[in-house]
Structures are given as structure tokens and as C-alpha cells.
Amino acid sequence: xxxxxxxxxxxxxxxxxxxxxxxxxxxxxxxxxxxxxxxxxxxxxxxxxxxxxxxxxxxxxxxxxxxxxxxxxxxxxxxxxxxxxxxxxxxxxxxxxxxxxxxxxxxxxxxxxxxxxxxxxxxxxxxxxxxxxxxxxxxxxxxxxxxxxxxxxxxxxxxxxxxxxxxxxxxxxxxxxxxxxxxxxxxxxxxxxxxxxxxxxxxxxxxxxxxxxxxxxxxxxxxxxxxxxxxxxxxxxxxxxxxxxxxxxxxxxxxxxxxxxxxxxxxxxxxxxxxxxxxxxxxxxxxxxxxxxxxxxxxxxxxxxxxxxxxxxxxxxxxxxxxxxxxxxxxxxxxxxxxxxxxxxxxxxxxxxxx
Numbered sequence: 001x002x003x004x005x006x007x008x009x010x011x012x013x014x015x016x017x018x019x020x021x022x023x024x025x026x027x028x029x030x031x032x033x034x035x036x037x038x039x040x041x042x043x044x045x046x047x048x049x050x051x052x053x054x055x056x057x058x059x060x061x062x063x064x065x066x067x068x069x070x071x072x073x074x075x076x077x078x079x080x081x082x083x084x085x086x087x088x089x090x091x092x093x094x095x096x097x098x099x100x101x102x103x104x105x106x107x108x109x110x111x112x113x114x115x116x117x118x119x120x121x122x123x124x125x126x127x128x129x130x131x132x133x134x135x136x137x138x139x140x141x142x143x144x145x146x147x148x149x150x151x152x153x154x155x156x157x158x159x160x161x162x163x164x165x166x167x168x169x170x171x172x173x174x175x176x177x178x179x180x181x182x183x184x185x186x187x188x189x190x191x192x193x194x195x196x197x198x199x200x201x202x203x204x205x206x207x208x209x210x211x212x213x214x215x216x217x218x219x220x221x222x223x224x225x226x227x228x229x230x231x232x233x234x235x236x237x238x239x240x241x242x243x244x245x246x247x248x249x250x251x252x253x254x255x256x257x258x259x260x261x262x263x264x265x266x267x268x269x270x271x272x273x274x275x276x277x278x279x280x281x282x283x284x285x286x287x288x289x290x291x292x293x294x295x296x297x298x299x300x301x302x303x304x305x306x307x308x309x310x311x312x313x314x315x316x317x318x319x320x321x322x323x324x325x326x327x328x329x330x331x332x333x334x335x336x337x338x339x340x341x342x343x344x345x346x347x348x349x350x351x352x353x354x355x
Contacts, residue, residue: 003090003097005056008049015039015046048093055086091350098349103204103279104170109146109272110202111160115178117196119153124181124306125198126155127329132163132172134331135338141165146265148255160269162205169204174317174341176202177301183308193309197302205268206275213271219243220263225254242266249273304337313337318344 018039021027027035059082065075112128114121136143147160163172180197188194225239239254240262251273253266305314306325313328314321320340327333 003052003093005053008053011042011046011049012053015042018042045093045096048089048096052086052089052093055082055089058082059086094350095346098346101170101173104173105167106169106204106206107162107164108169108172108202108204109160109269110143110163110172111158111200112156113158113199114151114156115197115199117181117194119151119155120181120185120194121196121198122151122153122155122157123185124155124179124196125157125159126151127181128179128198128200129156129159129161131329131331131334132161132175135334136163136165136331138331138335139165139168139171141168145255146269147253162268169202171338171342172202173204174338174345175200175303177303180302180305181308182305203272203276204279205272211271211274211278213244213267213274217245219245222259238262240266242270244270244274247274247277249277315341317341 018035021035022032022039059079062075062079062082065071066079068075110129110132112125112132114125117124133143142164144162144164145159146162147158149156149158151157178197178199180195182193182195184191185194219242221241221243222237223239223241224237238257238259239252240259242251242253242263243249249270251266251270253262253269256262256265303315303317305316306329307314308325310323311325312321312323313325315337318340320337322328322333322336324333324336328337
């Protein structure tokens with residue numbers, strides 16, 4: 001990576017400035033908090049920049065030593081090491097300098113809905129949910145269902161879950177889109193392969209301060225729950241439907257016995273969806289660039305096919321096919337697909353830095 005020396009100087013100077021401000025003892029309250037955040041964010045970048053500067057300086061000194069017959073052999077050995085290590089260090093610095101999505105470290109709301117394919121689509125939605133549950137367990141994350149609309153045949157017409165842990169959104173954000181399955185349904189007596197689909201949406205969860213919801217903007221309907229749900233169904237007015245009037249967003253929650261709990265969960269989902277709208281508006285100009293990377297995350301975009309007869313999974317955005325469908329559905333093999341998507345995103349953004 002061709003990172004100019006002037007840019008390395010800027011990083012060093014900025015880090016020294018923040019360090020001096022924190023050491024001065026004059027910062028208080030929000031100023032101190034913000035400076036501490038800036039320091040923590042810039043420290044690893046400044047460390048890498050310092051290492052790159054040192055290695056470049058060492059390379060110059062060793063180059064000058066080549067003209068000395070007595071030092072030439074030693075200089076060539078050290079130069080070989082520098083030539084091998086410096087590009088790796090420069091790439092690590094370039095990656096550290098890439099703009100970060102402010103939501104990467106946040107928990108996420110995972111939404112899965114059955115699409116085309118009827119009962120088979122609902123069963124596939126259930127398969128996807130279990131895949132993400134197992135992947136989350138591998139990562140040490142916690143998954144908590146918020147809305148569960150089960151299908152009679154099994155699986156889900158819709159399921160919404162809260163996923164919390166370290167770097168959840170950063171790893172799951174490229175999962176948004178249409179997932180397609182090709183397999184012989186258990187109800188198919190003729191052995192024909194059917195194609196079904198489910199839609200996945202991964203939304204970063206906001207803090208309460210990120211999205212203010214005015215009570216006057218809400219229409220709240222309370223009614224009797226219906227469908228599978230236990231003895232309280234059709235006996236108490238516990239189901240809640242929230243309508244956000246300015247956007248038209250609607251959230252229905254009836255899984256809990258308590259009207260209060262249903263309203264709290266519905267508000268959590270509504271707040272997350274409003275935050276997603278707010279982020280989409282703010283990103284505006286970046287949307288086209290993101291689409292050029294590994295997809296827009298649009299729910300209508302087909303991103304992946306799970307082919308059971310051939311035991312393969314293909315991600316259409318990066319042209320990656322892995323012949324390990326059982327491992328991927330068990331969660332253990334999904335990391336390879338996720339890592340490849342993140343690497344492709346980083347590579348495209350690094351290339352954009354050089355243009």
C-alpha cells in the first residue's frame with residue numbers, strides 16, 4: 001500500500017495532540033469522554049503508523065549500507081526481512097485507517113421471513129434461524145427471540161431475534177437479502193427438487209437516545225391474541241399492534257401473556273427499524289458504493305443459494321461456492337463464508353483508497 005509519509009506524520013501529530021490534552025488535566029465531562037474515545041480509536045492506528053515509519057527509515061539506512069563491502073551481506077539479510085514484513089504492516093495500517101461503520105460494534109436485530117415456496121419456505125426459514133443460533137453460540141453471542149410466528153408445518157412464517165455480543169453487526173451485516181434453497185421437500189413423493197426462499201434482514205440495534213419516538217406519532221391497538229400461544233390465547237387482550245404514523249411502519253407482538261411485555265418488545269423492534277431508516281437516509285451517497293462491494297443488503301436481492309442435492313452453498317455476490325452445506329447449516333462452517341464477505345469488502349475499500 002502506498003501510504004504517503006505526510007499521512008503518517010498527520011497520524012502521529014494527531015495522536016500526540018490528543019495524548020497531550022488528556023495529560024493536561026484540563027478536560028472535564030463530555031470533553032474528557034470524547035478525548036478518551038478518540039485516543040482509544042487512534043492508538044492502534046498510531047502504533048502501526050509508527051512501525052511503518054520505523055521500517056521505512058530502516059530500509060533507507062540498509063540501502064545506504066549496501067555500498068560498504070563489509071556490511072553488504074548483513075544489510076542484504078535485513079533488507080530481505082524488511083521487504084517481506086513492510087508490505088504486510090502497510091496493509092494492516094491501511095485496513096486500520098478504513099472508515100468504520102459506527103454500528104459495527106452494536107448488537108443486531110435478526111429478522112427472518114418465509115418467502116416464495118409456501119410450507120417449504122417456512123421450514124427453510126427455521127433452518128436459517130437455527131444456523132444463525134448455532135453460529136452465534138460459536139461466537140459466544142446470545143440470541144433471544146422477540147417475535148415468533150410459527151408455521152403449522154414447522155419452521156417460521158416470521159421470526160425476529162435480538163443478537164448480543166462482541167462485534168455482532170460487523171459480522172452479520174452482509175447476511176441481509178434473499179436466501180434461496182433447492183431441495184426435495186419431505187412432502188414431495190415424486191422426488192422433484194423445489195426452489196424456495198426466505199428473506200433475512202440484519203439491523204443494528206440503537207440506543208434509546210438514537211431514536212426518539214413521540215407518543216403522538218404512535219397508534220396503539222390492543223386486541224386478543226390468536227393462533228398458537230398457550231392457554232391465554234383468545235382469553236385476554238394482550239396482543240399489541242404499534243403503527244408509527246409518520247413512516248407507516250407496523251409492528252405486531254402477541255407472544256407474551258403480558259400486554260406490557262408485548263408493548264415493550266414491539267417498541268424495541270420499532271425503534272430498531274426506525275434506526276435502520278435513519279441510517280439509510282444518512283448514508284445516502286454511500287449507498288451506491290456499498291452496492292458495488294458485496295451488495296446493498298436490500299431484502300429483495302438474492303444473495304445465496306443452498307443446494308441440497310449437490311451439498312453446496314454459493315454466495316452470488318462474491319462468486320464463492322463451498323461444498324460443505326451440512327457444516328454451514330450447523331453454524332460451524334458459516335464463519336468461512338462470513339470471513340470471505342468481510343475480506344472482499346475490505347479489499348474493495350482498499351482499492352478505492354488507491355484510486
